[in-house]
Amino acid sequence: MGMTLGGIAAIGAGASLYAMKKSWDPLPSVISAGFTTVDLSPMDSGELRTVEWRGKPVYILKKSADMSKCADRDVQVGNDDYSVGVQICTHLGCIPSYIPANQVFKCACHGGEFDACGKNTFGPPPSPMEIPPFKIDGNKLVLGEEGPEYLRLVGKA
Amino acid sequence: MAEIKKADGLVDWLDQRIALRTLTKVLLTEYWIPKNINFLWAMGVVLAVLFKILVISGIFLMMYYKPDINLAFDSVNYTIMQEVEYGWLWRHLHAVAASAIFLVIYIHMFVAIYYGSYKRGREVIWLTGMLLFMTFSAAGFSGYMLPWGQMSYWAAAVITNLFGGIPLIGEELVIWIRGNFVVADATLTRFFMLHVLLLPLAIITIIALHFYALRVPHVNNQDGEILDFDAEADKYKAGNKKESKVIPFWPVFLSKDIFVLSAFLVGYFYLTFFHFNFAMDPINFDPANPMKTPAHIYPEWYFLWSYEVLRGFFFSSDLGLVAFGIANVIFLLLPWLDRSPVVAPAHKRKGFMIWFWLLIADLIVLTIYGKLPPTGINAWIGFVASITFLALFFALPFITKAEAKNASKGA
Amino acid sequence: MRDLKALIIVAIVTGIIYWGVEPLAHGIMHPPVKAAEYDYKDTPILPKGDVANGATLVQTNCVACHSIKSEGFEAPMSDLDSANSYGVVPPDLSTAGSMYHEGFLAGFLKDPVKATNLSHKFTDSKPYPMPGYSWMSDSDIADMVAYLRSIAKSDLSGKEIFIDACARCHSLKYDKVFSSTPQDIVSNYMGSTPPDVSMMIKSRGAKYLHTFINDPQKLLHGTAMPKVGLTQEAEKKVVDYMESIGDSKKEERESLGVKVIIFTIIMTIFAYLWKVKIWRDVH
Numbered sequence: 001m002g003m004t005l006g007g008i009a010a011i012g013a014g015a016s017l018y019a020m021k022k023s024w025d026p027l028p029s030v031i032s033a034g035f036t037t038v039d040l041s042p043m044d045s046g047e048l049r050t051v052e053w054r055g056k057p058v059y060i061l062k063k064s065a066d067m068s069k070c071a072d073r074d075v076q077v078g079n080d081d082y083s084v085g086v087q088i089c090t091h092l093g094c095i096p097s098y099i100p101a102n103q104v105f106k107c108a109c110h111g112g113e114f115d116a117c118g119k120n121t122f123g124p125p126p127s128p129m130e131i132p133p134f135k136i137d138g139n140k141l142v143l144g145e146e147g148p149e150y151l152r153l154v155g156k157a
Numbered sequence: 158m159a160e161i162k163k164a165d166g167l168v169d170w171l172d173q174r175i176a177l178r179t180l181t182k183v184l185l186t187e188y189w190i191p192k193n194i195n196f197l198w199a200m201g202v203v204l205a206v207l208f209k210i211l212v213i214s215g216i217f218l219m220m221y222y223k224p225d226i227n228l229a230f231d232s233v234n235y236t237i238m239q240e241v242e243y244g245w246l247w248r249h250l251h252a253v254a255a256s257a258i259f260l261v262i263y264i265h266m267f268v269a270i271y272y273g274s275y276k277r278g279r280e281v282i283w284l285t286g287m288l289l290f291m292t293f294s295a296a297g298f299s300g301y302m303l304p305w306g307q308m309s310y311w312a313a314a315v316i317t318n319l320f321g322g323i324p325l326i327g328e329e330l331v332i333w334i335r336g337n338f339v340v341a342d343a344t345l346t347r348f349f350m351l352h353v354l355l356l357p358l359a360i361i362t363i364i365a366l367h368f369y370a371l372r373v374p375h376v377n378n379q380d381g382e383i384l385d386f387d388a389e390a391d392k393y394k395a396g397n398k399k400e401s402k403v404i405p406f407w408p409v410f411l412s413k414d415i416f417v418l419s420a421f422l423v424g425y426f427y428l429t430f431f432h433f434n435f436a437m438d439p440i441n442f443d444p445a446n447p448m449k450t451p452a453h454i455y456p457e458w459y460f461l462w463s464y465e466v467l468r469g470f471f472f473s474s475d476l477g478l479v480a481f482g483i484a485n486v487i488f489l490l491l492p493w494l495d496r497s498p499v500v501a502p503a504h505k506r507k508g509f510m511i512w513f514w515l516l517i518a519d520l521i522v523l524t525i526y527g528k529l530p531p532t533g534i535n536a537w538i539g540f541v542a543s544i545t546f547l548a549l550f551f552a553l554p555f556i557t558k559a560e561a562k563n564a565s566k567g568a
Numbered sequence: 569m570r571d572l573k574a575l576i577i578v579a580i581v582t583g584i585i586y587w588g589v590e591p592l593a594h595g596i597m598h599p600p601v602k603a604a605e606y607d608y609k610d611t612p613i614l615p616k617g618d619v620a621n622g623a624t625l626v627q628t629n630c631v632a633c634h635s636i637k638s639e640g641f642e643a644p645m646s647d648l649d650s651a652n653s654y655g656v657v658p659p660d661l662s663t664a665g666s667m668y669h670e671g672f673l674a675g676f677l678k679d680p681v682k683a684t685n686l687s688h689k690f691t692d693s694k695p696y697p698m699p700g701y702s703w704m705s706d707s708d709i710a711d712m713v714a715y716l717r718s719i720a721k722s723d724l725s726g727k728e729i730f731i732d733a734c735a736r737c738h739s740l741k742y743d744k745v746f747s748s749t750p751q752d753i754v755s756n757y758m759g760s761t762p763p764d765v766s767m768m769i770k771s772r773g774a775k776y777l778h779t780f781i782n783d784p785q786k787l788l789h790g791t792a793m794p795k796v797g798l799t800q801e802a803e804k805k806v807v808d809y810m811e812s813i814g815d816s817k818k819e820e821r822e823s824l825g826v827k828v829i830i831f832t833i834i835m836t837i838f839a840y841l842w843k844v845k846i847w848r849d850v851h
Contacts, residue, residue, distance in 0.1 A: 260582065
């Protein structure tokens with residue numbers, strides 16, 4: 001009987017823990033604010049834009065004709081190629097700045113470099129900049145949702 | 158230091174280092190409680206569990222609460238009540254437990270008075286218990302301010318104003334307590350600190366003292382009988398469990414407490430989910446407005462009796478304040494106001510029995526009239542009840558002195 | 569037996585205190601008032617109206633100030649300009665016909681001050697922003713009401729009714745509804761700031777809200793809030809909407825409550841059985 005009572009109390013404790021876990025979850029307002037929509041139509045070729053998505057900087061680079069293309073990382077919208085990535089150095093989390101003249105991202109912290117595709121080309125960064133989940137909606141890019149193009153890129157990379 | 162040997166298991170390993178087996182005996186299996194008790198002896202465990210519920214629900218409320226006059230109301234009523242998953246549950250549990258804990262404190266306290274458990278070596282238990290009542294009152298009051306509704310604001314304004322009645326320093330004291338000339342952001346933030354840090358810390362410390370104070374004089378029993386705990390414990394350990402007048406804390410005493418606790422929780426959860434308005438006054442769902450006092454303001458039910466002692470002297474706020482001051486400390490002095498050495502339940506002490514039920518009746522009248530608007534006849538009833546309250550405590554030494562005389566004659 | 573006696577005494581004392589501080593005290597502090605009435609008896613009984621004539625009358629008399637967006641009549645001024653001119657933004661009339669009681673509408677067209685029960689606020693020297701149309705015949709009034717009823721959709725949601733009937737003065741910020749009249753202007757017009765009503769379902773309760781919306785003077789004598797004149801159905805939708813925002817977890821609370829209580833009862837039964845088993849050895 002003591003064991004049965006203990007078991008029942010344990011069920012109660014488990015249910016309470018479930019409620020506690022749920023209370024720690026991000027609020028619905030945080031989740032619904034986790035999507036950023038970017039209209040790509042006004043962008044010029046060769047232009048870089050940085051938008052905020054879930055508190056992090058995400059760059060969008062519309063590639064000009066003289067930039068190298070990478071099939072495994074570029075996002076095609078219409079007839080244009082875009083490079084999209086979380087603009088955070090994969091070494092220790094600093095934000096690399098884009099230098100248009102050289103078409104590279106250069107990190108001030110430890111000198112890491114990434115090319116226009118977001119791939120690490122020099123210094124300590126161990127991997128290319130991360131591609132955020134996105135969905136293409138006409139001429140718009142919706143960050144935070146996993147569209148088929150995103151899944152294709154991630155599957156390939 | 159004893160020699161550390163290779164342990165034959167976790168329990169033994171711990172036993173060698175922190176005397177686990179001795180500790181278990183001292184705290185649980187050989188902590189002796191009288192057998193001659195009723196369900197009212199379970200109130201201590203009920204209180205401990207309610208306090209635990211308050212701490213846990215409080216932790217979750219604190220994760221989203223914002224102690225700022227511009228954010229507090231919405232952080233409670235929107236973020237916690239509508240957005241956070243189960244946020245409403247923590248708030249309801251917290252508010253209802255805060256109210257219920259006072260009901261159980263009062264039961265616990267009057268059981269001690271009824272059975273004479275505050276004297277003959279048990280004075281420190283009584284004193285720490287009354288200190289807990291006071292710290293819980295402060296915690297209840299400071300917590301009530303946090304949602305920053307109309308009742309929060311006006312209760313804070315009125316109660317902090319009380320200190321203004323203290324001669325000489327009153328006016329400056331009020332400003333010092335508030336951190337502003339009126340109840341304002343500084344007041345909210347410091348009361349938040351008191352509510353979530355200083356008062357819980359004090360409460361936990363006093364609870365430890367309260368428990369410790371029980372060890373030497375032991376728990377009282379239904380008849381005030383003096384037990385030889387060592388001899389009775391030996392009988393129990395020798396297997397004479399039926400004959401022994403004591404039981405171990407674990408599992409025998411707690412098995413009864415857990416049953417009482419579970420039954421109590423049924424009622425508590427009913428209040429939490431379906432009948433919470435008595436603990437979460439609807440008026441407090443109007444945001445604080447320093448420019449407009451609600452038509453009726455009153456404290457939570459557990460402060461009503463002392464509030465009525467304050468209001469009872471409706472013709473003089475100074476007298477009211479003095480009476481209120483006395484009402485708040487008089488219970489502390491009970492072991493010394495009772496001049497009789499007799500430790501027995503009130504129904505075996507004739508004069509004390511009458512005193513006890515008069516006190517209960519008076520407190521009921523004070524509580525009810527503390528909520529009713531103090532106009533017309535109500536003001537007079539409140540006045541008479543307040544005078545009666547003071548008179549009862551004035552009469553207690555005489556009543557008990559007479560009892561002591563009779564007792565010594567009888568002996 | 570002693571336990572039972574002690575329990576009964578504790579229950580009686582607790583019960584008396586509860587009765588005194590809750591039902592008794594609240595009964596004295598909030599004396600009962602007459603329940604809400606939805607038949608608007610003091611307004612004239614209307615002859616059956618002619619929609620076509622009503623359309624002409626409304627379009628010549630009303631659209632100078634009011635918009636009727638569903639019929640393509642846009643507001644003649646911006647909200648800010650009209651609030652500055654009239655004190656409060658005039659309502660759009662697209663939905664008036666279905667959410668307001670027809671008797672109230674007729675009474676309002678004839679004499680707005682009387683219909684809204686605001687004679688303490690509006691006088692000849694400080695007239696109501698909308699003129700009364702008591703110079704019209706009862707049949708013309710009936711025609712206008714008939715027209716308004718003919719254009720209004722009947723299945724309005726609580727939120728739509730709230731926006732059209734309440735949100736010219738009141739905000740409900742927990743659902744991001746903000747008053748169309750700017751706060752300072754409406755405060756000036758009403759004499760005090762109309763409160764945000766997000767939490768009114770909690771602070772007042774559904775019963776109070778129904779009586780209050782139906783006739784505010786009954787509960788708050790001298791208030792500047794007009795009698796709203798909603799039909800019983802529309803008023804219920806508004807109050808339900810306020811509950812869905814201000815007490816959004818009600819359903820979850822009640823269903824979880826039943827489960828928790830059943831669980832605790834089961835636990836109590838097993839706790840009792842265990843206690844009996846343990847105490848068998850010592851008694």
